[in-house]
Amino acid sequence: MTGLARRDVIVAGAAALAGCASADAGRGARVRIGVASCADQDKPQPVWDAALAERPDFFVFAGDNVYASERPFDIARLRRAYDTQAQHANFERLRAAVPHLAIWDDHDFGLNDGGAAFEHKQASKDELLRFWRVAADDPRRAREGLYHAQWIERAGRRVQVIALDTRWFRSPLKVTDQRGAPGRERYLPDADPAKTMLGAAQWQWLEARLRESADVRVIVSSIQCVVEGHGWECWGNLPAERDRLYRLIRDSGARGVVVVSGDRHIGALYREAGGVLPHPLYEMTSSGVTHPWANAKEDGPNRMGPLVTVPHYGLVDIDFAAQRVALSLRGTTNQVLQAHRIGFDELGIT
Ligand SMILES: [Fe+2]
Numbered sequence: 001m002t003g004l005a006r007r008d009v010i011v012a013g014a015a016a017l018a019g020c021a022s023a024d025a026g027r028g029a030r031v032r033i034g035v036a037s038c039a040d041q042d043k044p045q046p047v048w049d050a051a052l053a054e055r056p057d058f059f060v061f062a063g064d065n066v067y068a069s070e071r072p073f074d075i076a077r078l079r080r081a082y083d084t085q086a087q088h089a090n091f092e093r094l095r096a097a098v099p100h101l102a103i104w105d106d107h108d109f110g111l112n113d114g115g116a117a118f119e120h121k122q123a124s125k126d127e128l129l130r131f132w133r134v135a136a137d138d139p140r141r142a143r144e145g146l147y148h149a150q151w152i153e154r155a156g157r158r159v160q161v162i163a164l165d166t167r168w169f170r171s172p173l174k175v176t177d178q179r180g181a182p183g184r185e186r187y188l189p190d191a192d193p194a195k196t197m198l199g200a201a202q203w204q205w206l207e208a209r210l211r212e213s214a215d216v217r218v219i220v221s222s223i224q225c226v227v228e229g230h231g232w233e234c235w236g237n238l239p240a241e242r243d244r245l246y247r248l249i250r251d252s253g254a255r256g257v258v259v260v261s262g263d264r265h266i267g268a269l270y271r272e273a274g275g276v277l278p279h280p281l282y283e284m285t286s287s288g289v290t291h292p293w294a295n296a297k298e299d300g301p302n303r304m305g306p307l308v309t310v311p312h313y314g315l316v317d318i319d320f321a322a323q324r325v326a327l328s329l330r331g332t333t334n335q336v337l338q339a340h341r342i343g344f345d346e347l348g349i350t
Helices: 021-025 047-053 075-085 089-097 121-131 200-210 239-252
Strands: 009-011 030-036 058-061 100-102 148-154 157-163 216-221 257-261 267-272 281-286 303-308 313-319 324-330 336-343
Touching (some): 030 047, 030 281, 047 089, 058 157, 075 121, 257 313, 281 313
Parallel strands (some): 058 100, 157 216, 216 257, 257 281
């Protein structure tokens, strides 16, 4: 943790929600992290009330936090989108009460499925930093991209949240030859070793983060990571880069890694194991604040359970006493739509 700014370490429970301090005190050695993405600023957003009621210690806004990607790009439209989003009182309550981290996906980056070549990315970044009130001396302002890490401490245990930027540096993707065909909807895997998902500087940064001490690590990737069986944007579009991520998890000795993602307008849980992965890698996609894809269907060779196609958010609930991580996708009345509990032993956490 050497060199960490104080603001990057959150002591869970120290900033309990107004009126919830006594209830929060009963949580013990648990850390609860909310995850949500894909929020159209012009649509109702009841999900935030449900999320706030669960009193998360931390919240991850995993991308497409507003929509402003029409072409041609218009920075005024992006600013209006953020201004409209700020009119949602329940969103503002959540944002004011819960320490949080925001990363972008394509629709708040400013270009549908956009990558490194997007010419307005700096202007979009400036708007994001303004809206999310990122401090003037924050390292994100002094480097390219928006990757960032924060730590949550509770009862002597440490959770690391690592948000990856899968837009700023990303190489062009290989466009499908059968648009819309199942498994080849938009993109095909591209084995070109010159192509990158994260870019050299972010890879180097990520390796340094993974070598730091932490009990549990939540890697935030706006696009899906471990998923197989579709041809939308995902790490599988650049399989050599995904292999590099898995090898880095192995070689860094990082344990307790789970992935959360967004982008897809569905919710789902996934599990990948074997190969170079030192322990099973679970992923929770939470992507449906306002407009989930009601008719979504796709092969899911490593998906656990059906797709969630109603409005939802996700929780990563880490219980250090019970030694388990619980992933759950929840609806607007906090009904559990999908859930899975993972023992610390399965994640290699000692
Ligand atoms: Fe997206």
